[in-house]
Amino acid sequence: MTYLKGALMYLLGLISINTIAQNEMQTLFGKSKNKIQSLGFYIAPELSYGQFSGSFVPIAGNSVMLTVNKKFAIGATAFSTIRDNRTTTTRGHFGGLKMEYTIKPDALVHVSFPIVVGAGNIYSREDFNGFDRRGKYQDRFEFRRNGSFVLQPGINVEANMLKYAKVFVGANYRLAANKSGFDTDLSGFSSSLGLKFGVFDYKINKKHKETSEPVEEVK
Numbered sequence: 001m002t003y004l005k006g007a008l009m010y011l012l013g014l015i016s017i018n019t020i021a022q023n024e025m026q027t028l029f030g031k032s033k034n035k036i037q038s039l040g041f042y043i044a045p046e047l048s049y050g051q052f053s054g055s056f057v058p059i060a061g062n063s064v065m066l067t068v069n070k071k072f073a074i075g076a077t078a079f080s081t082i083r084d085n086r087t088t089t090t091r092g093h094f095g096g097l098k099m100e101y102t103i104k105p106d107a108l109v110h111v112s113f114p115i116v117v118g119a120g121n122i123y124s125r126e127d128f129n130g131f132d133r134r135g136k137y138q139d140r141f142e143f144r145r146n147g148s149f150v151l152q153p154g155i156n157v158e159a160n161m162l163k164y165a166k167v168f169v170g171a172n173y174r175l176a177a178n179k180s181g182f183d184t185d186l187s188g189f190s191s192s193l194g195l196k197f198g199v200f201d202y203k204i205n206k207k208h209k210e211t212s213e214p215v216e217e218v219k
Contacts, residue, residue: 038067044196048192070201077118116150122183156169
């Protein structure tokens with residue numbers, strides 16, 4: 001039995017070595033279609049109109065993204081309500097990690113699915129009438145901050161304007177939560193309009209055409 005077990009182990013070892021030898025080593029930047037073949041980098045300023053504390057306000061944002069194979073993008077983003085001290089009683093901002101997947105990026109018009117995972121704050125302005133710490137009477141507005149975790153999925157319709165520029169319109173819903181539970185002030189729908197500027201398709205392995213010159217025969 002000992003010799004039989006040894007023979008079986010030896011046979012299994014040979015099979016494993018033979019299998020490994022036959023398989024081609026897989027690398028990150030290989031020739032396979034599933035590997036990284038192109039990279040890109042772009043910035044995407046956008047203007048949104050969305051909900052904060054139950055009312056719709058203008059929101060400005062910007063994203064810095066790295067693309068892989070023109071379809072998948074990952075980077076950072078930040079948004080903030082456009083400030084107007086005369087009429088705005090609520091301000092807010094949010095941002096964090098942004099990921100985006102694009103379907104058929106080479107088509108003139110295509111669809112992408114962005115998602116933002118991060119954090120945000122909302123500032124509510126309230127009347128304050130009373131004495132401060134120094135005993136001085138104050139009659140002013142006071143901002144109270146509320147921090148929350150933010151998850152914002154969305155959908156964009158994009159158009160390739162130029163080789164290095166795209167335009168998009170989209171819609172998303174912002175989900176926010178904190179220690180108290182669901183944050184209704186920071187959560188809400190929004191629509192957006194934006195641009196993308198950058199290099200979207202930088203080839204990793206550029207194919208060089210081999211030029212061959214005819215060799216003259218020596219007589």
